[in-house]
Amino acid sequence: MPHLIVIGAGPGIAGATARRFGRDGYDVALVARDADRLTELGEGLQADGITAGWAPADAGDAAALTRAIGLFTAHAGPADVLLYNAVGRRQTTAADLTPEELAADLAAGVIGLQTAVQAVLPGMRERGSGTVLVTGGGAADDPRPAAPSLGVQKAALRALVTVLAEALAPEGIHVATATVRGLVRDDGPIRPVEIAELYAELVAETAGPREQWRTVVDVT
Structure with missing residues (x-):
């Protein structure tokens, strides 16, 4: 059974992607900081007949994230697909954003991707294939004054995806990000199921x- 690991699991993009892949027979593993929301999502997937497991962990805590991924791979085998959907959310002004707050948001929104990739990489390398999917955002190009760390995260995230994609493609590992340029909700303008379908295409x-692999895909 193929194996999908979702970091930053929630009811929107991550939930739609988990259902999309679960319907295709994937074993779905979920990681998020909010244990209650995580359990609600996992139980909902199970109620839909999807094989799902979950473990609470903060994406910004490298040790906790690595441990959670290790539990999943020990149980279900190496990940075929990793979806990194985590972000550090904070409302403040750029002048009031402390260095400690910025570092914490970068840990969750960017550095956690590197942590997760290194955790799944041994299995993908052994198999000679794998896909890493990353949820980006238009804030990378149009940062908002009320959420300064979000723009910094998404710009750094896209840069990290770009260099990872180049480094790992020769090993058969496809790294790609969706730059989501708009509000995501079930009734539009961008629906979670549309992004889930894009992830399935990737x-x-x-x-x-490999010359046909996409790395940065705009979603509007």
Whole structure:
């Protein structure tokens, strides 16, 4: 059974992606900081007949995140697909954002991706294939004054995806990000199921010629 690990699991993009892949027979593993919301999502997936497990962990806590991923891979085997959907959310002004707050948000929104990639990489390398999906955002190009760390996170995240994609493609590992340029909700303008479908397309690309792999995909 193929294995999907979702970091930053919640009811929107992550939940829609978990359902999309779960319907295709994937074993779904969920990680998020909010244990109650995580349990609600996991139980909902199970009620839909999807094989799902979950473990609470803060994406910004490297040790906790690595431990959670290790539990999943020990149980279900190496990850075929990793979805990194975590973000550090904070409302403040750029002048009032402390260095400690910025560091914490970067830990969750960017550094956690590197932690997660290194945790799944041994299994993907052994198999010679894998897909890493990353939820980006338009704030990378248009940062908002009321959420300064979000723009910094998304810009750094896209840069990290770009260099990881180049480094790992020769090993058969496809790294890609969706730059989501708009509000995501079930009634539009951008629906979670649309992004889930894009992620399924990106995974399908991994089986094809590398010159056709996409790395940065705009969603509007």
